Amino acid sequence: MLFFKKKKAEVRAAVVLPEHIAIIMDGNGRWAKKRNLPRSSGHTAGAANFKTITRYAASIGVKYLTMYAFSTENWKRPQDEIGALMKLFQQYLREALDDFLEENIKVRFIGDVSVFPKELKKLIREVEEVSENRTGMVLNLAMNYGGRKEILRAFENIREDLQENKIQEVTEETVAEYLYTNGQPDPDLIIRPSGEQRLSNFLLWQSAYSEFVYFDILWPDFTPENLMQAIDIYSSRQRRFGGI
Ligand code: FPP
Numbered sequence: 001m002l003f004f005k006k007k008k009a010e011v012r013a014a015v016v017l018p019e020h021i022a023i024i025m026d027g028n029g030r031w032a033k034k035r036n037l038p039r040s041s042g043h044t045a046g047a048a049n050f051k052t053i054t055r056y057a058a059s060i061g062v063k064y065l066t067m068y069a070f071s072t073e074n075w076k077r078p079q080d081e082i083g084a085l086m087k088l089f090q091q092y093l094r095e096a097l098d099d100f101l102e103e104n105i106k107v108r109f110i111g112d113v114s115v116f117p118k119e120l121k122k123l124i125r126e127v128e129e130v131s132e133n134r135t136g137m138v139l140n141l142a143m144n145y146g147g148r149k150e151i152l153r154a155f156e157n158i159r160e161d162l163q164e165n166k167i168q169e170v171t172e173e174t175v176a177e178y179l180y181t182n183g184q185p186d187p188d189l190i191i192r193p194s195g196e197q198r199l200s201n202f203l204l205w206q207s208a209y210s211e212f213v214y215f216d217i218l219w220p221d222f223t224p225e226n227l228m229q230a231i232d233i234y235s236s237r238q239r240r241f242g243g244i
Pocket of ligand 1 (some may be wrong): 027028030031047050068088089093115141194219
């Protein structure tokens with residue numbers, strides 16, 4: 001999809017809008033440390049920015065947005081930080097029951113959410129149900145998500161279905177169908193703020209041909225303009241998918 005962006009000198013440049021953008025929301029802790037605040041304040045600021053960027057992405061016509069909120073490895077953090085994050089998830093998901101309606105955003109969860117506290121699991125189900133029939137941007141919230149675990153889970157389910165003769169062969173398409181992102185296009189663009197340049201177990205299968213854009217900006221400071229910058233960089237890249 002092409003759309004046009006106003007440049008300073010009123011020159012309009014064509015921008016290729018990625019259909020699927022994925023973001024690793026990193027740098028909340030460092031943002032708080034710089035301000036002598038507890039890490040939980042960084043997560044609070046990060047959660048507020050999650051809403052801002054999600055709304056903005058929907059407003060410019062992004063079709064799929066995947067946000068990495070909590071990884072399978074994040075349980076290694078101190079109990080008080082995990083507690084603060086659970087509280088934030090609870091608060092934002094409750095708000096999400098009414099939120100995102102205007103933007104027509106459909107919310108889905110990727111990851112093993114079965115381990116979350118009962119109340120949070122209930123909210124997760126409610127948010128999915130309430131937004132199920134919306135036709136706008138699909139927001140995938142990655143919670144207790146790990147790319148390796150996702151692939152392993154797919155293999156286990158494929159093995160079961162092979163044994164029960166539900167499927168006869170396994171192709172790349174079969175694997176994709178058994179992932180949480182079944183039916184969705186792979187991410188075109190993956191953005192990581194905070195200066196780190198790694199994937200951290202995010203969308204391992206789906207990112208085979210994704211374009212990466214890294215920012216030296218901490219997640220709470222990441223603005224809609226930064227998102228547009230990433231899209232500009234993406235637009236200037238030549239994607240060859242292994243061809244020439
Ligand atoms: C990584 O920054 C961030 C997280 C592990 C949590 C991300 C969660 C949010 C932004 C809140 C999202 C809220 C909702 C409702 C989806 P870090 O803590 O690793 O930062 P650091 O590398 O600077 O320490």
